[in-house]
Amino acid sequence: MPKYVYDFTEGGKDEKDLLGGKGANLAEMTRLGLPVPPGFTVTTEACRRYLADGAVPPELRVQVTRALRALEDQVGRRLGDPADPLLVSVRSGARFSMPGMMETVLNVGLNDVSVRGLAAASGDERFAWDSYRRLITMFGKTVIGIDGEMFSAPMDAMKRARGVTQDSDLTAEDLGELVEAYKKIVQEATGRPFPQRPRDQLDQAINAVFDSWNTDRARLYRRRERIPHNLGTAVNICTMVFGNLGSNSGTGVCFTRDPATGKQGEYGDYLPNAQGEDVVAGIRNTLSLADLAESDPKSARQLHSVMRRLETHYRDLCDIEFTIERGTLWMLQTRVGKRTAEAAFRIAAQLVDEQLITMDEALQRVTGEQLARLMFPQFDKSAARSLLATGLAASPGAAVGAAVFDSATAVTRHAAGESVILVRRETNPDDLEGMIAAAGVLTSRGGKTSHAAVVARGMGRTCVCGAEAIDVDAESRTARVGDTVVNEGDVLAIDGTTGEVFLGDVSVTTSPVSTYLEEGLDAALAEADADTAELVNAVHLLLQHADATRRLAVRANADTADDAARARRLGAQGIGLCRTEHMFLGDRRVLIEHLILAESAAARTAALEALTPLQRADFVELFEAMDGLPVTVRLLDPPLHEFLPDRTELSVRVAVARERGEDTAADEKLLAAVERLHESNPMLGLRGVRLGLVVPGLFAMQVRAVAEAMVERIRAGGDPRAEIMVPLVGSRMELHLIRDETDGVVAEVAARENVELDIPIGTMIELPRAALTAGRIAEAADFFSFGTNDLTQTAWGFSRDDVEAAFFAAYLDKGVFTVSPFETLDVIGVGRLIRIAVEEGSRAKPGLKMGVCGEHGGDPESVHFFHEVGLDYVSCSPFRIPVARLEAGRAAIAQDDTAAGLAGPR
Numbered sequence: 065m066p067k068y069v070y071d072f073t074e075g076g077k078d079e080k081d082l083l084g085g086k087g088a089n090l091a092e093m094t095r096l097g098l099p100v101p102p103g104f105t106v107t108t109e110a111c112r113r114y115l116a117d118g119a120v121p122p123e124l125r126v127q128v129t130r131a132l133r134a135l136e137d138q139v140g141r142r143l144g145d146p147a148d149p150l151l152v153s154v155r156s157g158a159r160f161s162m163p164g165m166m167e168t169v170l171n172v173g174l175n176d177v178s179v180r181g182l183a184a185a186s187g188d189e190r191f192a193w194d195s196y197r198r199l200i201t202m203f204g205k206t207v208i209g210i211d212g213e214m215f216s217a218p219m220d221a222m223k224r225a226r227g228v229t230q231d232s233d234l235t236a237e238d239l240g241e242l243v244e245a246y247k248k249i250v251q252e253a254t255g256r257p258f259p260q261r262p263r264d265q266l267d268q269a270i271n272a273v274f275d276s277w278n279t280d281r282a283r284l285y286r287r288r289e290r291i292p293h294n295l296g297t298a299v300n301i302c303t304m305v306f307g308n309l310g311s312n313s314g315t316g317v318c319f320t321r322d323p324a325t326g327k328q329g330e331y332g333d334y335l336p337n338a339q340g341e342d343v344v345a346g347i348r349n350t351l352s353l354a355d356l357a358e359s360d361p362k363s364a365r366q367l368h369s370v371m372r373r374l375e376t377h378y379r380d381l382c383d384i385e386f387t388i389e390r391g392t393l394w395m396l397q398t399r400v401g402k403r404t405a406e407a408a409f410r411i412a413a414q415l416v417d418e419q420l421i422t423m424d425e426a427l428q429r430v431t432g433e434q435l436a437r438l439m440f441p442q443f444d445k446s447a448a449r450s451l452l453a454t455g456l457a458a459s460p461g462a463a464v465g466a467a468v469f470d471s472a473t474a475v476t477r478h479a480a481g482e483s484v485i486l487v488r489r490e491t492n493p494d495d496l497e498g499m500i501a502a503a504g505v506l507t508s509r510g511g512k513t514s515h516a517a518v519v520a521r522g523m524g525r526t527c528v529c530g531a532e533a534i535d536v537d538a539e540s541r542t543a544r545v546g547d548t549v550v551n552e553g554d555v556l557a558i559d560g561t562t563g564e565v566f567l568g569d570v571s572v573t574t575s576p577v578s579t580y581l582e583e584g585l586d587a588a589l590a591e592a593d594a595d596t597a598e599l600v601n602a603v604h605l606l607l608q609h610a611d612a613t614r615r616l617a618v619r620a621n622a623d624t625a626d627d628a629a630r631a632r633r634l635g636a637q638g639i640g641l642c643r644t645e646h647m648f649l650g651d652r653r654v655l656i657e658h659l660i661l662a663e664s665a666a667a668r669t670a671a672l673e674a675l676t677p678l679q680r681a682d683f684v685e686l687f688e689a690m691d692g693l694p695v696t697v698r699l700l701d702p703p704l705h706e707f708l709p710d711r712t713e714l715s716v717r718v719a720v721a722r723e724r725g726e727d728t729a730a731d732e733k734l735l736a737a738v739e740r741l742h743e744s745n746p747m748l749g750l751r752g753v754r755l756g757l758v759v760p761g762l763f764a765m766q767v768r769a770v771a772e773a774m775v776e777r778i779r780a781g782g783d784p785r786a787e788i789m790v791p792l793v794g795s796r797m798e799l800h801l802i803r804d805e806t807d808g809v810v811a812e813v814a815a816r817e818n819v820e821l822d823i824p825i826g827t828m829i830e831l832p833r834a835a836l837t838a839g840r841i842a843e844a845a846d847f848f849s850f851g852t853n854d855l856t857q858t859a860w861g862f863s864r865d866d867v868e869a870a871f872f873a874a875y876l877d878k879g880v881f882t883v884s885p886f887e888t889l890d891v892i893g894v895g896r897l898i899r900i901a902v903e904e905g906s907r908a909k910p911g912l913k914m915g916v917c918g919e920h921g922g923d924p925e926s927v928h929f930f931h932e933v934g935l936d937y938v939s940c941s942p943f944r945i946p947v948a949r950l951e952a953g954r955a956a957i958a959q960d961d962t963a964a965g966l967a968g969p970r
């Protein structure tokens with residue numbers, strides 16, 4: 065039969081999957097010979113069985129009995145024994161720590177009889193009743209599901225009646241009275257008395273921990289943290305040790321370094337005469353480790369040496385729970401501690417400095433997400449601020465601006481030089497312009513994968529979403545929270561790192577890490593205090609190591625010279641995607657209209673010729689900004705009607721004009737074109753290479769502009785390196801046709817100008833058919849660039865804009881997605897297409913250059929996949945470049961690690 069129960073002496077820190085984090089580390093500490101109260105762990109497998117079958121596996125009860133008996137024999141006491149009871153804690157502990165999500169019950173084994181035995185054996189009546197009232201409280205809350213308020217109210221009343229403020233001031237009699245009251249509460253809530261049989265308490269508590277895996281808040285937490293729902297939790301049964309046995313007892317938490325700032329040195333809080341969560345619950349003021357060293361030097365010394373031992377063993381920041389029972393130290397938990405982004409970088413660099421870890425290991429200790437967090441401007445925490453509401457921290461950053469309630473106002477106010485916060489109930493694709501114009505986006509509805517959140521993250525816009533306390537009324541241009549009304553123009557400050565929304569201005573500061581990334585080390589260190597300098601130096605150290613280690617090159621998705629320059633400062637090694645559609649917007653829109661409306665070849669040529677010099681000038685600037693580095697220009701991709709007026713608006717305009725008897729000939733012509741080009745599924749319509757094949761001269765004009773810009777740069781002594789990329793290719797023939805045309809134009813320009821031009825011509829792989837026929841397409845391509853956004857849309861058969869708002873939340877809820885496939889590449893499906901294309905493409909054309917230019921190129925997890933599948937580069941928005949650099953370095957190390965275990969060539 066499966067082994068569902070492991071003694072603490074049996075496991076170790078690497079068995080987190082089976083024993084959960086807490087259990088695995090308790091076993092590890094036991095193995096290290098540290099003072100851990102004896103106990104055993106019920107595996108996550110038992111939990112999974114229980115959740116699947118709705119009942120505990122029958123073998124589990126038997127195995128618990130045997131483990132319990134062994135424990136009783138070891139400590140020489142029996143669970144709930146009337147004379148001298150063994151008490152245990154029943155503690156949840158999943159693979160990934162989920163702070164505050166699941167519960168623990170202490171003092172299991174106490175009942176009306178054994179409480180007296182405990183009093184006698186300990187010689188402390190008060191302690192015994194304190195323990196019993198704690199058991200009923202925790203059991204009542206966790207196992208029975210009674211509101212905690214029901215227990216805290218009588219406690220507060222009792223304290224008031226006795227004229228004391230702290231529960232440690234209540235006497236044994238007081239606590240005895242409370243126990244009676246608590247038992248009544250249980251009786252009333254369940255219709256049954258508080259369970260008196262110790263083994264019933266134990267079994268029920270184990271089931272309750274299993275059940276706590278599936279509470280709403282646990283599910284929600286897992287969704288946010290991307291923890292799979294099917295792992296289950298382990299349960300740890302641990303001999304109780306008592307911090308509530310008087311003033312020479314107590315309980316505490318400590319860290320081997322400061323997890324908030326990363327400052328070197330131990331940090332801890334201690335509470336005398338207390339148990340369990342009292343320390344973090346903030347019921348009394350805690351003491352520092354220095355205070356402990358004064359009151360109990362022996363225990364403090366011992367704790368210090370355990371901390372050092374643990375840090376040496378784990379070679380990382382450790383987070384520790386301990387209890388002192390009458391001068392004896394007990395270790396109750398340790399884990400590699402969670403930390404802020406700042407602490408992660410500082411500690412990693414410190415540990416390298418102390419030669420406790422290697423540079424490679426240090427790089428594994430930090431993440432791209434953490435780096436991204438360090439790059440956002442920050443609210444000045446010391447500034448005065450007034451909290452309006454709290455929502456989800458959807459996209460980090462600190463944004464201040466005037467509240468606006470629609471996209472158009474955001475655009476106009478922004479154009480007038482004002483900073484605005486776009487406040488919407490929820491956003492939809494129509495809000496995009498407003499989101500781009502806004503400094504930050506605030507919504508009252510929707511989760512972290514809502515349109516607002518996803519889009520804001522994608523473009524690095526600060527966003528707080530789902531701030532449900534805010535009632536947004538776009539109609540009247542107001543937002544309300546209780547009596548507070550926010551009108552259009554009122555200043556809001558939103559913190560995308562914490563989800564906080566403030567009324568009024570809060571000052572922000574540029575993050576020192578941003579200064580470092582954009583302006584270099586000296587600039588960042590110039591005004592830095594010691595802590596900041598340590599942080600900046602740590603980022604520098606780790607990023608440099610990542611650059612030295614990574615195989616993937618990192619390019620930018622940049623359409624303008626400004627973006628290109630910024631990207632270059634941030635470390636871009638070229639442009640992987642220059643979209644050309646923005647070059648047709650604004651004033652130039654009419655030129656596209658002329659092209660679309662052209663009735664003769666001559667008119668068409670004229671329209672194209674008007675566009676060429678404008679395009680050429682754009683490219684010249686871009687090539688200059690990226691001199692010496694590759695610039696991949698994508699030929700026009702979106703459907704033409706995107707450049708034309710809205711169909712409904714135009715028909716209304718025509719109708720009204722006709723009514724008034726005005727001349728409508730031009731508008732009618734335009735309307736006819738709009739109608740001709742109207743598509744019900746534009747995403748799957750006339751766009752990309754199809755446009756190039758259907759609209760004569762369009763792509764040739766773009767290619768000519770690229771070639772002539774190259775010539776201009778070369779003549780100016782520059783080193784332009786253009787690459788031309790054809791979007792939405794599905795067949796080899798499409799690419800052949802465009803390629804022939806393109807090669808012809810380049811050759812013609814080269815001959816005319818007498819300049820040698822070498823412009824690789826490649827294709828995007830963004831349709832399943834392209835991926836599946838990559839071997840054939842490769843024959844006509846100099847490079848592949850995976851367009852993972854369209855590839856995701858076409859592989860799944862849904863359009864991002866249409867479905868994100870409609871059902872993504874439900875899909876995340878139901879576990880179909882653990883994360884939006886537009887955020888992190890769907891490795892299983894879309895990744896398979898990429899793998900096939902990479903394999904077939906490089907078989908057909910060894911050495912074929914391949915990269916990715918979807919937003920996934922800046923997503924940490926996806927970067928790891930792109931490394932593993934063997935791409936040459938990733939390309940992402942400029943501000944994600946440092947993230948991609950770091951993650952590409954981490955990916956290279958991860959692969960080396962596994963490779964080390966697998967003999968043979970990679």
Ligand code: ADP
Pocket residue numbers: 101152153154155156164166167168170302303304305306307339340341385386387396397
């Ligand atoms: P969490 O995962 O929420 O930290 P724990 O299982 O660690 O929950 O327990 C909650 C509190 O009870 C912690 O402060 C822990 O140190 C304390 N505790 C757990 N087991 C025991 C025990 N056997 N003896 C004394 N205190 C315990």
Ligand code: MG
Pocket residue numbers: 385397
């Ligand atoms: Mg704990």
Ligand code: MG
Pocket residue numbers: 701791792830851853854
């Ligand atoms: Mg595309």
